[in-house]
Amino acid sequence: MTDEQWRNPDEPVRVGVLGARGRMGIEVCRAVDAADDLEVVAMVDQGDGLSAASDAEVVVDFTTPDVVMDNLRWCIDQGINAVVGTTGFTEQRLEQVRGWLAGKPGVGVVIAPNFGIGAVLMMQFAARAARHFESVEIIEQHHPRKLDAPSGTATHTARQIARARAEAGLGPVPDATKDEVPGARGAEIDGVRVHAVRATGLVAHQEVLFGTTGETLTIRHDSYDRASFMPGVLLAVRAVRNRPGLTVGLDALLD
Numbered sequence: 001m002t003d004e005q006w007r008n009p010d011e012p013v014r015v016g017v018l019g020a021r022g023r024m025g026i027e028v029c030r031a032v033d034a035a036d037d038l039e040v041v042a043m044v045d046q047g048d049g050l051s052a053a054s055d056a057e058v059v060v061d062f063t064t065p066d067v068v069m070d071n072l073r074w075c076i077d078q079g080i081n082a083v084v085g086t087t088g089f090t091e092q093r094l095e096q097v098r099g100w101l102a103g104k105p106g107v108g109v110v111i112a113p114n115f116g117i118g119a120v121l122m123m124q125f126a127a128r129a130a131r132h133f134e135s136v137e138i139i140e141q142h143h144p145r146k147l148d149a150p151s152g153t154a155t156h157t158a159r160q161i162a163r164a165r166a167e168a169g170l171g172p173v174p175d176a177t178k179d180e181v182p183g184a185r186g187a188e189i190d191g192v193r194v195h196a197v198r199a200t201g202l203v204a205h206q207e208v209l210f211g212t213t214g215e216t217l218t219i220r221h222d223s224y225d226r227a228s229f230m231p232g233v234l235l236a237v238r239a240v241r242n243r244p245g246l247t248v249g250l251d252a253l254l255d
């Protein structure tokens with residue numbers, strides 16, 4: 001271990017926040033600031049330049065899908081661990097991140113589509129239920145300033161459900177409907193229909209509706225306040241330095 005890498009374990013972990021003036025960034029700065037074992041050393045937003053976060057041990061990124069890959073590449077190159085909540089992570093992007101990390105064996109990255117503990121459980125419950133129902137649809141609901149649709153959470157849930165259905169040998173979801181208007185039946189992700197609702201007053205909500213003969217099951221999660229994501233973010237910030245490589249989702253941190 002070099003002198004630069006050595007740290008006094010009694011000193012707070014140095015955290016940089018990217019997207020610090022955004023809805024989530026503001027909340028993350030507040031939560032890190034309130035934690036005795038963590039300190040905010042950089043608040044970086046559009047136009048500030050990433051070098052402001054050079055002194056961070058862990059960077060937290062809540063920016064936009066357009067810029068997050070450049071941010072992450074920079075963090076990994078600098079040897080800085082990263083906790084990422086920004087959406088837009090396709091399998092191809094995740095593979096790219098794994099490639100970057102291969103050249104930096106000590107660096108950890110946690111990417112989670114949703115840091116809400118209840119949301120993580122909702123996704124786990126949905127994956128568990130998936131094998132028992134022939135029908136399934138996802139309805140995600142968010143505030144109207146959200147830039148992307150469907151949500152990262154809905155995409156992740158659909159993929160997990162599709163994997164569980166395939167493992168259980170289930171065929172396609174039955175559906176004889178022909179769209180009279182394009183989009184009426186929502187988007188399709190790995191064979192699972194996903195509907196995105198946007199309305200003022202909402203924060204982040206998702207329902208997974210399962211159906212089989214004579215019964216339905218609805219699994220629902222609601223984030224009414226962005227504070228709901230903070231326990232998961234802080235959990236990841238505390239864990240990431242001891243988890244080299246890529247961790248996708250909070251599941252492994254909650255076990």
Ligand SMILES: NC(=O)C1=CN([C@@H]2O[C@H](COP(=O)(O)OP(=O)(O)OC[C@H]3O[C@@H](n4cnc5c(N)ncnc54)[C@H](OP(=O)(O)O)[C@@H]3O)[C@@H](O)[C@H]2O)C=CC1
Nearest residue numbers: 019021022023024045046062063067085086087113114115
């Ligand atoms: N995983 C999870 O649990 C959650 C994930 N999210 C995701 O997090 C992301 C952010 O959400 P939210 O906070 O609502 O969005 P906001 O638009 O409120 O915040 C994003 C911030 O990032 C800034 N920004 C843009 N480019 C850069 C850059 N290159 N460097 C630094 N900052 C930059 C934006 O600045 P400007 O406005 O000037 O462009 C803005 O202040 C979204 O992808 C969202 O889906 C949200 C909630 C929970």
Ligand SMILES: O=C(O)C1=N[C@H](C(=O)O)C[C@H](O)C1
Nearest residue numbers: 087113114146151152153204
């Ligand atoms: O933009 C948001 O607000 C959220 N984004 C994430 C997503 O797309 O799943 C997580 C949560 O739903 C809030």
